[in-house]
Amino acid sequence: MNVLIIDDEDLIRNVVREYCLNEGYNVYEASNGYQGLDILEKENIDIIVLDIMMPKMDGYTFFEKMKEKYNIPTIVLSARAEEYDKLFGFSMGIDDYLTKPFSPKELIARIKAILKRTNNNNLDEIYTYKGIKVDFKGRVLYIDDKVVDITPKEFDILSYFIKNPNTAITRDQLLNKVWGYDYFGDERTIDTHIKILRNSMGKYRDLIVTVRSIGYKFIYDEK
Amino acid sequence: MNVLIIDDEDLIRNVVREYCLNEGYNVYEASNGYQGLDILEKENIDIIVLDIMMPKMDGYTFFEKMKEKYNIPTIVLSARAEEYDKLFGFSMGIDDYLTKPFSPKELIARIKAILKRTNNNNLDEIYTYKGIKVDFKGRVLYIDDKVVDITPKEFDILSYFIKNPNTAITRDQLLNKVWGYDYFGDERTIDTHIKILRNSMGKYRDLIVTVRSIGYKFIYDEK
DNA sequence: TAAATTTGTGAAAATTTGGTGAATTTTTTA
DNA sequence: TAAAAAATTCACCAAATTTTCACAAATTTA
Numbered sequence: 212m213n214v215l216i217i218d219d220e221d222l223i224r225n226v227v228r229e230y231c232l233n234e235g236y237n238v239y240e241a242s243n244g245y246q247g248l249d250i251l252e253k254e255n256i257d258i259i260v261l262d263i264m265m266p267k268m269d270g271y272t273f274f275e276k277m278k279e280k281y282n283i284p285t286i287v288l289s290a291r292a293e294e295y296d297k298l299f300g301f302s303m304g305i306d307d308y309l310t311k312p313f314s315p316k317e318l319i320a321r322i323k324a325i326l327k328r329t330n331n332n333n334l335d336e337i338y339t340y341k342g343i344k345v346d347f348k349g350r351v352l353y354i355d356d357k358v359v360d361i362t363p364k365e366f367d368i369l370s371y372f373i374k375n376p377n378t379a380i381t382r383d384q385l386l387n388k389v390w391g392y393d394y395f396g397d398e399r400t401i402d403t404h405i406k407i408l409r410n411s412m413g414k415y416r417d418l419i420v421t422v423r424s425i426g427y428k429f430i431y432d433e434k
Numbered sequence: 435m436n437v438l439i440i441d442d443e444d445l446i447r448n449v450v451r452e453y454c455l456n457e458g459y460n461v462y463e464a465s466n467g468y469q470g471l472d473i474l475e476k477e478n479i480d481i482i483v484l485d486i487m488m489p490k491m492d493g494y495t496f497f498e499k500m501k502e503k504y505n506i507p508t509i510v511l512s513a514r515a516e517e518y519d520k521l522f523g524f525s526m527g528i529d530d531y532l533t534k535p536f537s538p539k540e541l542i543a544r545i546k547a548i549l550k551r552t553n554n555n556n557l558d559e560i561y562t563y564k565g566i567k568v569d570f571k572g573r574v575l576y577i578d579d580k581v582v583d584i585t586p587k588e589f590d591i592l593s594y595f596i597k598n599p600n601t602a603i604t605r606d607q608l609l610n611k612v613w614g615y616d617y618f619g620d621e622r623t624i625d626t627h628i629k630i631l632r633n634s635m636g637k638y639r640d641l642i643v644t645v646r647s648i649g650y651k652f653i654y655d656e657k
Numbered sequence: 658t659a660a661a662t663t664t665g666t667g668a669a670a671a672t673t674t675g676g677t678g679a680a681t682t683t684t685t686t687a
Numbered sequence: 688t689a690a691a692a693a694a695t696t697c698a699c700c701a702a703a704t705t706t707t708c709a710c711a712a713a714t715t716t717a
Contacts, residue, residue: 314530314544316530317530362692362693362694363693363694364693364694377569377571377572378571378572379571379572379573396694396695396696397695397696397697399675399695399696399697400694400695400696402675402676402677403676403677403694403695403696404694404695405675405676406676406677406678407693421674421675421676422573423585423586423673423674423675423703423704424586424673424674424675424704425573425586428572428573432505585703585704585705586704587704587705619705619706619707620706620707620708622664622706622707622708623705623706623707625664625665625666626665626666626705626706626707627705627706628664628665629665629666629667644663644664644665646662646663646664646713646714646715647662647663647715
């Protein structure tokens with residue numbers, strides 16, 4: 212997912228950028244409308260976070276020009292609630308709206324909501340959590356947006372974990388679900404695969420927690 | 435709902451308290467991080483409103499320490515927008531953020547939003563009684579919302595008790611159900627496990643009652 | 658009250674469990 | 688078919704857990 216942030220305040224851009232990166236989004240930044248339009252030319256932007264008050268080309272103008280050529284979902288930031296009136300009168304086209312100071316988590320939540328709304332037609336088989344991205348269709352694992360080489364077994368195990376988060380899974384279950392009911396091998400084989408998988412997951416290795424005397428568990432802590 | 439307000443300014447605390455009480459929330463107050471941590475120990479806090487600038491232990495430090503042991507949604511108050519910088523660098527963990535001066539109504543709105551977000555997603559197999567929460571699926575015991583490290587046997591014993599409340603259970607039964615019918619060990623082993631389990635249960639240790647000459651019993655007093 | 662029985666508990670000993678590196682076998686790829 | 692990659696097995700080790708045990712404390716019985 213490619214997010215374009217247009218805001219003249221570095222601080223706001225930084226915060227939004229960090230939170231977006233944390234979600235595994237690609238981030239492009241512009242400090243005014245002109246730069247924003249430039250980036251739209253070159254990149255394939257999925258969603259725009261747009262500040263209204265900016266020098267040079269303000270948010271209203273940018274938004275109008277953007278609408279002429281593209282139709283990209285846009286969340287508008289504005290400093291004061293009163294501006295909502297103006298915004299509303301001027302255009303029904305925006306997808307969402309937040310006043311500063313805003314909660315970064317809320318912004319992310321809204322970005323997700325919009326992306327979900329606009330994306331649910333093209334089968335979205337990509338799981339994203341923190342810096343982990345799993346493309347089930349293409350069987351690719353990304354860690355912090357870098358492709359990680361992963362063996363088939365590792366991928367299957369990770370997939371099973373992701374589909375059963377926060378659940379202590381016995382080695383037996385894993386064997387049955389990932390290897391198949393007719394597999395008769397050493398249960399400790401799993402430990403070795405977990406070891407390899409954890410290594411592949413880099414700094415997120417701790418999301419796979421061992422549950423002593425049971426097996427393992429994938430931690431998914433929404434919030 | 436229990437709200438903890440941590441701020442050194444009486445005025446702010448008073449305002450927040452009044453608004454919270456008006457919503458029917460219970461309010462706990464601290465004027466610095468140390469006091470805040472104390473209260474977390476003793477009370478079952480659902481959400482924290484945290485000022486950054488405080489004497490003694492500041493908000494950043496408090497937040498980090500809180501995160502080590504708990505995972506309680508937190509709204510941060512800060513005096514100036516410039517602190518945004520440090521704020522985001524220091525942690526992605528906060529749930530919301532407001533700059534002073536803020537509108538109490540807005541604070542309440544955000545508290546509500548967060549409580550709604552964090553409360554309605556756990557519809558799974560989670561047993562809750564007093565301050566005890568048992569996540570059977572994830573095999574986690576929470577005491578007053580704090581994760582308690584518990585051994586597999588302890589967890590199994592506690593699970594058995596919970597599924598058979600207010601029933602005197604003989605040591606023999608326990609051995610059969612938790613250890614398995616083929617276990618041949620000293621019955622007094624159970625006593626040791628009960629000891630450990632009771633310790634893990636902290637102030638709820640008395641819910642496991644000894645039934646002299648029989649075994650033990652888990653007290654569940656619905657009302 | 659004294660003796661007998663039962664439970665609580667700390668500490669040590671015994672056992673189980675999981676992490677890991679390395680060797681081996683199997684499967685895939687070139 | 689040879690080489691590379693992946694899967695599996697295995698054994699050692701450290702750490703966590705379970706068990707045993709002896710004595711103290713509590714409760715019951717005589």
